[in-house]
Amino acid sequence: MKKGKKALFWTIAVLIALIAVFIYYYVTLPAINIHASGFWFFLLALIAAAAAVYAARRAIREHKLYGKTAQIDWKGSKVLKGFGLLFVAMLAVYLIGSLLSSPIINAKKYQALMTVEERNFTDDIQEVDYDTIPLLDKASATLLGDRKMGSMVEMVSQFEVADDYTQINYQGKPVRVTPLVYASPIKWLTNQKNGIPGYMMIDMATQDTEIVMLDKGIRYSKSEYFNRNIYRHLRFHFPTYIFDDQLFFEIDEEGTPYWVCPVKKFNIGLFGGQTVGRVVLCNAVTGECIDYAVEDVPQWIDKVFSAELLMQLYDYHGVLVHGFFNSVLGQRDCIRTTDGYNYIALDDDVWVYTGLTSVNGDQSNVGFALMNQRTMEARYYKVEGATETSAMSSAEGQVQNLNYRATFPLLLNISGEPTYFVALKDGAGLVKKYAMINIQKYQWVAIGDTVQECEKNYNELLSTNGIVSPAAAEAKEASGVIEVITPVVMEGSTHYYICLQGREDVFDVDLSDDSLIGIIRFAPGDRITLHYEEGYGLHPVRSFE
Numbered sequence: 001m002k003k004g005k006k007a008l009f010w011t012i013a014v015l016i017a018l019i020a021v022f023i024y025y026y027v028t029l030p031a032i033n034i035h036a037s038g039f040w041f042f043l044l045a046l047i048a049a050a051a052a053v054y055a056a057r058r059a060i061r062e063h064k065l066y067g068k069t070a071q072i073d074w075k076g077s078k079v080l081k082g083f084g085l086l087f088v089a090m091l092a093v094y095l096i097g098s099l100l101s102s103p104i105i106n107a108k109k110y111q112a113l114m115t116v117e118e119r120n121f122t123d124d125i126q127e128v129d130y131d132t133i134p135l136l137d138k139a140s141a142t143l144l145g146d147r148k149m150g151s152m153v154e155m156v157s158q159f160e161v162a163d164d165y166t167q168i169n170y171q172g173k174p175v176r177v178t179p180l181v182y183a184s185p186i187k188w189l190t191n192q193k194n195g196i197p198g199y200m201m202i203d204m205a206t207q208d209t210e211i212v213m214l215d216k217g218i219r220y221s222k223s224e225y226f227n228r229n230i231y232r233h234l235r236f237h238f239p240t241y242i243f244d245d246q247l248f249f250e251i252d253e254e255g256t257p258y259w260v261c262p263v264k265k266f267n268i269g270l271f272g273g274q275t276v277g278r279v280v281l282c283n284a285v286t287g288e289c290i291d292y293a294v295e296d297v298p299q300w301i302d303k304v305f306s307a308e309l310l311m312q313l314y315d316y317h318g319v320l321v322h323g324f325f326n327s328v329l330g331q332r333d334c335i336r337t338t339d340g341y342n343y344i345a346l347d348d349d350v351w352v353y354t355g356l357t358s359v360n361g362d363q364s365n366v367g368f369a370l371m372n373q374r375t376m377e378a379r380y381y382k383v384e385g386a387t388e389t390s391a392m393s394s395a396e397g398q399v400q401n402l403n404y405r406a407t408f409p410l411l412l413n414i415s416g417e418p419t420y421f422v423a424l425k426d427g428a429g430l431v432k433k434y435a436m437i438n439i440q441k442y443q444w445v446a447i448g449d450t451v452q453e454c455e456k457n458y459n460e461l462l463s464t465n466g467i468v469s470p471a472a473a474e475a476k477e478a479s480g481v482i483e484v485i486t487p488v489v490m491e492g493s494t495h496y497y498i499c500l501q502g503r504e505d506v507f508d509v510d511l512s513d514d515s516l517i518g519i520i521r522f523a524p525g526d527r528i529t530l531h532y533e534e535g536y537g538l539h540p541v542r543s544f545e
Helices: 003-028 036-071 077-098 109-111 138-151 187-193 230-237 307-319 326-330 388-398 451-464 514-521
Strands: 116-117 159-161 167-171 175-180 194-205 209-218 247-250 255-267 270-284 288-293 336-337 342-345 349-358 367-372 378-381 410-414 419-427 429-439 443-447 476-490 493-500 506-510 527-532 540-543
Touching: 003 036, 036 077, 109 255, 109 270, 109 307, 116 443, 138 159, 138 175, 138 194, 138 209, 159 194, 167 247, 167 349, 175 187, 175 247, 230 270, 230 342, 247 349, 270 410, 307 336, 307 349, 307 367, 307 378, 342 410, 388 419, 388 429, 388 443, 388 506, 410 451, 429 451, 443 451, 493 514, 493 527, 506 514, 514 540
Parallel strands: 116 378, 506 540
Antiparallel strands: 159 175, 167 175, 175 194, 194 209, 247 255, 255 270, 270 288, 336 349, 342 349, 349 367, 367 378, 410 419, 419 429, 429 443, 476 493, 476 527, 493 506, 527 540
16 A cells, blocks of 8 residues: 555544544533543543554554465554553543442441431421412423413424423422423424423412413523533533533523533542532523532522432431441441422422431331422421321322322421321322321321312311310401402302402301301491411401401
8 A cells, every 4th residue: 555545544544533532422421520430431432442443453554464364463462452451440440439439438428428407397397388389299290281282282283391390489489390392303403493482380389380482492402402402512611510410490580491500529539429519500592601609509599409319418318327337237227218209498499308217118207308409408307207108098098989199298387287298189190189197197187179178177187186276276367448248159158258458368257157157247348357367268267356
């Protein structure tokens, strides 16, 4: 082979190898960071590729010199031995680094990753406000989202609803938000110029569902291809950052969509003790990225730490309390999180709730934990009682003839009692009833067709069992001029609904209580003082003047 052709051959070979390396990088997107496992695999692949190119070049040269009968001494090749030793050395560093980063050797460090503060339940968890608690779970929200999307005839053929459904606090309300996605690669091709037109928002308290349309479409998302794919967009802007697999779709208080992108931080060795060190906030419309230290994240962001990561960190804290071998053998004082979690809105943040039980897997909880998804703050509450699955089974047992299934419980404070609250759904996934279960006495179950009825039945149940008196709920007072007073018949009983001038509240006077029969003498324009209990939608009146 002439020198010119030989140089051209190897130039093409090198270009092909570089293109292959670029394609590998473009597809897998490894972080250029020694703490990233993908980076080590990328280096090993490069060494293997270089060794293969060298072997191919030597084989071609030998065959040119000696023909097809050439015998190549691979074992005597110093270069190939060098590649082999380098490959083995890199692999050994990776494996040893993994071992030295594991809980087996660093149990105390893992146990100290999360700081847990013991708190009092009634001090932190206030009496329930149904306007701020999510009455639906993700499955129900998904059902509502799919139905809403199906009603949008002009959009349903081009877009679908993503499965994100991130739960956040938006303007003081618990909502789930999720972007739309292209229905197929062809639909991406025809719509990508303008981007995705909006996102779905579901009020988890009222079940109101809407598609929020944007002036400019979402151009950076998980459903994009090539450089506008959110993962690729982040990698090219931050080549050394190790992003979490879970990126959270959120909106700010003005409704602008963002991607909240946690950056992994490894606190123990090369690959151990994962938390979050930084957060990249990416505008889903413009692609603009802002890099924050985790402690500087804006208040409106609700989700930095995933629920799964927080539960894993709490498990390290509870299980490794006396070292690794105790967690496997003796298991003294070891507790772990239960198999499930839910969300609570508290102090304008979203907290992950989960029960705590012994590692032996019995049917009781020793307490429960709340973990802040923005700050990683963790709180422990010592409240012994039933596990969430036991409470769900207890609620389902009350309606076993209807074959309803309970959602994972929410934790509420009802009349000072820690209480599980679940929705009961039929086979189609529709919420039909609600249940409240006392955590410490999980055989105490109250069922209602509405949240208000369920709470009323639960308080009566507590009163019957001597936990609270019928008047235990704190009475509130409202005075004013009657604007509207309307009789309504509900389930055979007459109720009077009253609205006062200057107030949006609706007060419910139940005439089955003989002491309230005098309300029929009042008319619009009369002044009245009502003594009532805080309710969901309607406020039950206990007395009036």
